[in-house]
Amino acid sequence: MQIKLKREHWNIMRAHVQAHAPLEACGLLAGKNNRVEKVLLIENQTKSRVKFRMDPKEQLEAFNWIDSKGLSLVGIFHSHPAGPETVSATDIEEAAYAVTQIIWSRAKGDWIAYGFWIGNKLVSEVTLEIINNEQP
Numbered sequence: 001m002q003i004k005l006k007r008e009h010w011n012i013m014r015a016h017v018q019a020h021a022p023l024e025a026c027g028l029l030a031g032k033n034n035r036v037e038k039v040l041l042i043e044n045q046t047k048s049r050v051k052f053r054m055d056p057k058e059q060l061e062a063f064n065w066i067d068s069k070g071l072s073l074v075g076i077f078h079s080h081p082a083g084p085e086t087v088s089a090t091d092i093e094e095a096a097y098a099v100t101q102i103i104w105s106r107a108k109g110d111w112i113a114y115g116f117w118i119g120n121k122l123v124s125e126v127t128l129e130i131i132n133n134e135q136p
């Protein structure tokens with residue numbers, strides 16, 4: 001399984017998690033057919049280093065925007081500034097949407113991201129394919 005995103009989407013997420021570290025940061029990915037069209041940045045209401053809860057008002061506005069554009073929710077991302085590089089037990093427990101989960105973590109000072117699919121409490125990896133901005 002894989003999800004496609006543009007380099008600019010990658011950069012927007014990376015800048016967002018960097019700007020909020022050492023707190024966890026989060027956001028939504030809108031698109032079609034497992035292809036990201038838009039990154040929606042959401043504030044982490046908990047302002048925590050080890051967990052996140054999307055600001056409900058921003059989340060609702062984001063869902064309304066996604067609907068208004070005829071897009072779907074294709075992914076959720078959040079950061080683990082202090083690790084781990086994978087989904088946590090809490091992430092698995094609280095996974096509320098059947099979409100790709102992207103986890104940003106820091107390895108040797110730089111950010112990396114991995115994709116995961118959580119279903120029935122089971123985790124499988126999702127390949128993040130970066131496509132060129134020019135690609136239709």
Ligand SMILES: [Zn+2]
Pocket residue numbers: 078079080087088091
């Ligand atoms: Zn997490």
